[in-house]
Amino acid sequence: MHEDDQVSRMERGEAGTSCSSASTMTPEKIPSSVSPSKRLSLHSSDTRHEKLRTPRWIRTARTRLRTSWVGTGRQAPDPRQIIPKPIVRALYASPQGYPRLAAFLDSDESFMIYRRFGFIQSRLLLDKQDQLRELERKLEKMDRVEAKIDERWPRTRDLPDEQFEPRSQLLSQIEEKFCSYANLLEAAQKMVAMHHPSKVDYNSVRSWMHFRKPLMEREASWINHEEDMVTLRAGREHAWLDSSIERLLRWFHCPLIERLFGDERSRTKSFGIKASGTESSGNEVYYSRQHITRLANCIITMMILILLIIPIYTLYHLINDIHTGKSYAICMGILVVATLAFSAVLSLFTKAKRHEILAAAAA
Known part of the structure; x- marks a missing residue:
């Protein structure tokens, strides 16, 4: 069709006829000269009908599955995101x-396990203690001498330098020795608190x-x-x-x-x-320490369940003969044995203190 004929048809309002006829063309028969915008308009009706036929949740699930498949199966991992294995010293x-002894410990x-050196700690503490005793004796002697010279000297620090200097030097020496003694005493206390x-x-x-x-x-x-x-x-x-x-x-x-x-x-x-x-x-x-801990927890849980279920089950079957003296004695014996067994499990298998064991047994 010539350009003059197209212009004349547009002037007569017949352009819509060509569009409607073009919309009836199948995708295979669409000429290549049609612009991309016109091609999109040709398929819009079919796509709209397909969306109306397919529920939204199915389309959403299909999109997510396609995204996850592409992301996990076809995308290569980033080398920068690979976490290296932990280093374990053989x-x-x-x-x-x-070196091998340190690796084993x-x-x-x-x-x-290491030595506490308790004997050396005692010797050092005794030595520091005796040094402080000597300095304490010197300080007391200086206080008495200064009190005899002038009663104001031990009562104030506002003294001339030639009078205050000996006391200041002695107090500085005492402070140094005392801090060393206190640090050593604190370290010894921490050593004693450690477990054998x-x-x-x-x-x-x-x-x-x-x-x-x-x-x-x-x-x-x-x-x-x-x-x-x-x-x-x-x-x-x-x-x-x-x-x-x-x-x-x-x-x-x-x-x-x-x-x-x-x-x-x-x-x-x-x-x-x-x-x-x-x-x-x-x-x-x-x-593995974690596997051993899990097994220990399972054993303790099973023992606690046994100690709770067996006495209750036995007492339940003794309800029929509860009015006899023999049944009362059996019930008391079961309760005593179960309580002793529960206390033994707590004391042997755990680090519970005495008052905690008594409270658990009473409950």
């Missing part, structure tokens, strides 16, 4: 000597040092001072039960137990990368 990756909180290591933990460290011999004999003799040992481990709630579980796991050690109660960190400590010139015996076995 026991036999350190050279023989103090740091491998588990139960092995953090359990027999199992102490024997483990001592046996390892005896068989592995990381130090010279004279330098390794510190482990023999059993009464002078302290542990940096905080008192756990189920220390006895946890140590018993660890002992049983070591006795019945097998690949299955190691798989159930171990993790990647524990296996790295035992069989990690070895340093050159070192040999791993494989006798050091580490278990």
Whole structure:
């Protein structure tokens, strides 16, 4: 069609006829000369009918599924967002000597055992105490001498420099000695408040040092001072039960137990990368502290449930014979035995104090 004919048709108002006829064309028959805006208008009616037929929640779910599929399956991970694995020090990756001993003591909180040096603390405290005693005697003597010369001297600090200087020097010396004594006394108090290591933990460290011999004999003799040992481990709630579980796991050690109660960190400590010139015996076995704690919690929960359910179940079946003297005696005996067993569980498996055990048993 020529341009003159198109213009004449537009002047006569027949342009709408061409648009309506073009709208009836199928997508395959749309000429390429049609502009993109006209192509969009051609498909708008079909798209509108499709939206009316498809519910909105289905379209929303379809969009989300398509977005998640593209985001998780087809998008490559950003190298900057990859979190590196935690660094775990292997026991036999350190050279023989103090490095390996330090790695062993740091491998588990139960092995953090060191000397308290109680004898040296007492000697230092006694020495500082005697020094302060001498300075105290000098201060008292100076006060008496100054009081005899002039009664105003011990009562004021507003004195000439030649008279106040000896007292000022003596007080400064006393302050220095007293601060040193107080710091030492506070450190000794913190040492005394620390827990002594359990027999199992102490024997483990001592046996390892005896068989592995990381130090010279004279330098390794510190482990023999059993009464002078302290542990940096905080008192756990189920220390006895946890140590018993660890002992049983070591006795019945097998690949299955190691798989159930171990993790990647524990296996790295035992069989990690070895340093050159070192040999791993494989006798050091580490278990996950979290798995042992879960097992201990399960055992305590089961025992508490048993101690609560069995007495109630037994007393329930004794209701029929409650009017006889024998049934009363049996009920009292069941209550006493259950209370004693509950108190024994609290005292053995937990670090509950005496008043806490009494309150729990009375409740």
